[in-house]
Amino acid sequence: MNTMEAMLASLPDQYRWAADLTSPSLRAATGALVCGMGGSGIAGDVAGDVAAGAPVFVRKGYGIPGWAERLRPLVVAVSYSGNTEETLSGVEAADRAGLAIAAVSSGGALSRLARDHGWPLVEVPGGLQPRAAFGYLTGAVMRILESAGLVGETGLVEAATVTDELLGADLDGPGRRLADDLAEGLAGRITLIVASGSAAAAAYRWKTQINENAKSPAFTTTIPETDHNEIVGWSTLGSAIRRTVGVVALRDTHEPPRVAARFEPTLGRLSEGASLVGEVWAQGEHPLARIASLCVIGDMVSLRLARNAAVDPVPVEAIEVLKRELGET
Amino acid sequence: MNTMEAMLASLPDQYRWAADLTSPSLRAATGALVCGMGGSGIAGDVAGDVAAGAPVFVRKGYGIPGWAERLRPLVVAVSYSGNTEETLSGVEAADRAGLAIAAVSSGGALSRLARDHGWPLVEVPGGLQPRAAFGYLTGAVMRILESAGLVGETGLVEAATVTDELLGADLDGPGRRLADDLAEGLAGRITLIVASGSAAAAAYRWKTQINENAKSPAFTTTIPETDHNEIVGWSTLGSAIRRTVGVVALRDTHEPPRVAARFEPTLGRLSEGASLVGEVWAQGEHPLARIASLCVIGDMVSLRLARNAAVDPVPVEAIEVLKRELGET
Structure with missing residues (x-):
């Protein structure tokens, strides 16, 4: 490790x-x-x-x-x-x-x-x-x-339990294979994380972890707002862009039915311009546990992306340099 | 027209x-x-x-x-x-x-x-x-x-005035050349719009107009949060990604000094991985006028992008198809 x-x-x-x-x-x-x-x-x-x-x-x-x-x-x-x-x-x-x-x-x-x-x-x-x-x-x-x-x-105790289960001993738990598969699909790509409102914070955590650990670009989009603009944005640019962007969907088991119904057609539209890489389902019952279960997979994905690209996940030099330039302590 | x-x-x-x-x-x-x-x-x-x-x-x-x-x-x-x-x-x-x-x-x-x-x-x-x-x-x-x-x-009257000035007669006003230049730099690219908090809504409007009118991908990022994660995300992926993403900064004349000071170093970091395309400055005094002045340039950019790509800006078929699939009226 x-x-x-x-x-x-x-x-x-x-x-x-x-x-x-x-x-x-x-x-x-x-x-x-x-x-x-x-x-x-x-x-x-x-x-x-x-x-x-x-x-x-x-x-x-x-x-x-x-x-x-x-x-x-x-x-x-x-x-x-x-x-x-x-x-x-x-x-x-x-x-x-x-x-x-x-x-x-x-x-x-x-x-x-x-x-x-x-x-x-x-x-x-x-x-x-x-x-x-x-x-x-x-x-x-x-x-x-x-x-x-x-x-x-x-919900903190349940968050600990679901995170523990997904990580496993020596980070070799059931979350590992999922994260490795996703990282393979996202390698060298811009990641686009699609989530419903209840998982929006988890999606943002994925974005920032991929930014900081893997030093790679990532963005988020939230269903149902996605369906009012984002999905149109992928119909014109060609295969060069398609190869560049990988889509991951974060699914919450407690999505309201009308929100849940939107995922399949939304991902279908996005896949016309970007590559669908995979889906991650929340675990647990309490809202915090469900968010934590999505976040920990994102943590593992970001670290696997870093490892595969031979990038050290720890240093975030751009942030430190910028703070110095701004004269922050 | x-x-x-x-x-x-x-x-x-x-x-x-x-x-x-x-x-x-x-x-x-x-x-x-x-x-x-x-x-x-x-x-x-x-x-x-x-x-x-x-x-x-x-x-x-x-x-x-x-x-x-x-x-x-x-x-x-x-x-x-x-x-x-x-x-x-x-x-x-x-x-x-x-x-x-x-x-x-x-x-x-x-x-x-x-x-x-x-x-x-x-x-x-x-x-x-x-x-x-x-x-x-x-x-x-x-x-x-x-x-x-x-x-x-x-601020509605001033919003009308600044918008009128930028559009000009027959959409041939001073906003036109700026928009044409930006659209040239953004052609075939994913647009990343960087703005401070006071221009965040304008940045989101740019994103959605580029999505819907030009049918092209676009994302936003907000300073100062950008400096805590986004700027690290552009240091690893190579020139293929650099060519794919074009950055536009929306500047508000009323940015607080510590926010304004962040733009140059932030854009410097982003330019290590993405292509800087240009900067747009707000016009007018009232907050609504300033936001409106930024938005109208985005409108013009999105329409020029569509024209250059021979895309009809009006139809948003993906949205209509999805609504039908969901059984909406």
Whole structure:
């Protein structure tokens, strides 16, 4: 196992770690705004998809949206390093607006700010790539939303179980063969991930993992919106493009019937211009478990893509160089 | 001018039509949920970006989000045909939940429902492709949000002016040369549109217009999130991919300095794997005018792409076939 594969093997224990946390002490909230970027912000996307019944929105950028001052959500700031400048600017704006704040971080400025201000803080174990701390970050956000009365049962224990089963011992579980097959079909291609709304966060996680681990392009599209524009976009360009793009569908066992009915004809239209590579079905019952089961296959696909292309999944030099150019710490 | 070009030439008058509407009669709302798909839903994306200070969210799918029952937004149902099944299902759910509803349509079931229930209805002129009614639909949504106290000055008159200037007489204005140059660079390629958050709706409009008018693939990415994953995705695949993807940046004159500073290094990273084709700067002052100025260039690019590829921009057969397969009316 390389470094990133070893981090992936720890994912079930990350969910369990979060399930075993002492509940953060929080007042009841009417909604939440998760501020976070990249591998930290994805925790907000997942929590938002799981919460569904509660207003959980995600801010990926500087500051906070103007409406936050009206709706007064609990602001959950998530930055693995604790030093993400966009997230810190959101925290500053939230504090200025007098909003309740909770923080998730492994250290850095965000942890210091939380301690100084007495904000609830879930400090996650450090030393990982932010995207490899997915279970810690998602779990911490879920526990915060649970304490604020915005989600009921978190689903973290089931997420650990399904992830464990798919990974298997030494990453040789039933998810492995599926991931290897998909990676073979996606090699050297742009990946297009098709999902329904309930799996949109999982699709985005696939995209970012393929970007960062395999250093390859990937995009997402969401059914039913796909059927109103995307499917027309594949009928003109010729076989050169077809060879370039590989389509993977993420299927949720709980798709509403009218959504489920759209997959086959949608994939049929897309296949006129792109190559269908495969389908992945969610496992488990709780929404978090289902999302986690889709995400872990994407993790494995991205690492297999990297291995097949002899790419080290760990370094993300472009991100580091850009941060230096922008004078970020 | 072909049919779609003639429809595009009517865009400034569409904004003026909306500016001249009698104000719809609506109670003050604390927020809005715009339900709409494709060329209708985009009106909600634009309105959401313009409103900024008010909570205006968009639903692209069946039903309404669970949180709508808690936050009780004004539901603005937008369906050009009036028969979009996802939007009608959202209206049904909103009605069942006792939410206030306003409708935008050119007829069909949505207009009938609005009349039967006495919901405020803005009926827009019919007979166009939904995506060619962008000015009517966006304008109608803006006027509804204005009446509900969620936006101040709508910016529709300035949107008409900047669009008029860029289009020029017989679509031969200053936007034409820019659009022609961009279309030349994007020919036969997958388009990747890079924008900051304030231009995200414009970027999505570009994507869907290129999909539907030019029948070509297009995707979007939003700065600063781009810098946390997307930029790594272009460093491994070789020159075959580079030739396949063309990047266009949409620039807003009102980008915050830290966002503006990211464009050059971000485009630099992307150019390692994709071809930079060009940059488009927003015109005008009001947020709606700036978004409209970016959108109209995208409209022209999509039509020029279609013309250059000898593709008729009007028919979107894949969408119609799929609707028939699903048994929609």
